[in-house]
Amino acid sequence: MIEIKNLSKTYDGKPPVLQGIQLRIEAGDIYGLVGISGAGKSTLLRCINGLEGFDSGSVTVDGTDIQTLNKKQLRLLRSRIGMVFQQFSLLERKTVYENIRFPVKCLHYKVKDLDQKIREVLELVELSDKIHALPRSLSGGQKQRVAIARALITNPKILLCDEATSALDPNITQSILALLRKINQELGITIVVVTHQMSVVKQICNRMGVLSEGKLKVAGDVQDIFLNKRDMLDDFMGEESNGSRPERQTHLEIIQRVGENEDILSDLAIQSGVKFEVVWGGLNKYRDTVAGSFTIRVSDEDFPVVERHLHNRGVEWRKI
Amino acid sequence: MYEYDWQTMLMKIILPGLRETIFMLVGSFVASVIFGFLLSLVLITTDPKGLRPNRAIYETISVVINVLRSIPFVILIIAIIPLTRLICGTSIGIGPAIFSIAVAGSPLIARLLENCFKEINPSLVEAAKSFGASDWQITYHVIVKESIPLVVSQMTFAVVSILGFTAIAGTVGSGGLGAVALTYGYQNFNDQIMYSTLLILILIVEILQISGNVLYKKIK
Secondary structure (H helix, E strand, O other), X not given: OEEEEEEEXXXXXXXXXXXXXXEEEOOOOEEEEEOOOOOOHHHHXXXXXXXXXXXXXXXXXXXXXXXHOOHHHHHHHHXXXXXXXXXXXXXXXXXXXXXXXXXXXXXXXXXXXXXHHHHHHHHHXXXXXXXXXXXHHOXXXXXXXXXXXXXXXXXXXXXXXXXXXXXXXXXXXXHHHHHHHHHXXXXXXXXXXXXXXXXXXXXXXXXEEEEEOOEEEEEEEHHHHHHHOHXXXXXXXXXXXXXXXXXXXXXXXXXXXXXXXXXXXXXXXXXXXXXXXXXXXXXXXXXXXXXEEEEEEEEOXXXXXXXXXXXXXXXXXXXX | OOOOOHHXXXXXXXXXXXXXXXXXXXXXXXXXXHHHHHHHHHHHXXXXXXXXXXXXXXXXXXXXXXHHHHOOHHHHHHHOHHHHHHXXXXXXXXHHHHHHHHHHHHHHHHHHHHHHHHOOOHXXXXXXXXXXXXXXXXXXXXXXXXXXXXXXXXXXXXHHHHHHHHHHHHHXXXXXXXXXXXXXXXXXXXHHXXXXXXXXXXXXXXXXXXXXXXXXXXXX
């Protein structure tokens, strides 16, 4: 659906914003682009619909190389790619209805039953009762729903979300994420999400790419990256880091998938006879699957024993 | 000092002056808004962060506006007399006054409107671009229409400034209440006329300001 090849972008005299990005987003994906602010993720997102240009490489959307398009063709392409922003970006002096109609009006589309269509998308985002309200009377979550409805009115194949939930409360974030998921499943729209919130990626994305200083550090399956390539995420996992570590001790993270090795910890205690301490642990939800993760602390002398035991049991683990 | 009775003063001196002032005010304000609006559109579009950045055009207009804005109006109106004569045929009367005031009023309004338009959140413009709006559609539907309440309050400010210009124009032969206050009130020491004119000007400003505020509240 979206193919980015060797994309680079530099502003004069500054370090490159994006460097040699290779990325493939398949139809039906919910793709997460993560990174700390300034990593280039929003810029990369804007390269997909041509809001930002780039110096070298190529972006192909739905089989069309966007660099070959003239200004008018680019406008048409954009109408097939919806976009949602952190600050909602609604026209404050227009009603919800007029805001949603605006993209259609701009394109001079003759849409049959436009009125009906607007009511349908409003129903999809569950805001039918606010059809004639002004944006300033809506809450943040409701505004974002209107913005999503506006992005859907032109029947896009792709929806780009730029920090769409970053300005919202946690529980409102949940409902917006659920809505995005629904759009992805029911309408089959490919979604690209730019975020710095790991929880967003965990909840709705099936694949992700991690950007750091303009480079793509890693890309792939979300669960795989969270469980096996955790070190790639350390830059922005501050919220979940393990605090200070005493010397002469080793920290291990043990990964437990549902249905396998369910008694790792008790077996470790009984069979290896080693003393250890559970420093952190919990279940994490990755979209629809759950995986447990425990961080334990053992003394350096005991570490080889533990290592052998985990290896024999075929447990997934890593030293941290 | 020559004493006038109330009726003569009102009917022969003040009311004709008021009429001239209103003509000058309306004429020059409308002209200034038209030219100022066009200039502000060019400025906002060619701005380095605008839809079609063009440094040469932006800087040229910007410098001209700064020059005109930095000359006190009482000096500017005299300095441009040759130009006024060239265009209006004379430098005396309401027509030439409207022209002169518009020369000072257009850059004032252009800057005020430019600042209004700059207040628009860039993410609104980006959103409009993202669903395929053309530059013209963005300028009209997003930048101009979304700024309207701010534009109204800034134009209220501008019309009061322009009322001040009409009084200054009175010193160089435009007529109007400024000329009345100057010739009768100041040069003829007639306090009655001086303070009546003052009162009327205060009233005009109040009416303009209150109408502006009401309009602002209504459309916000």
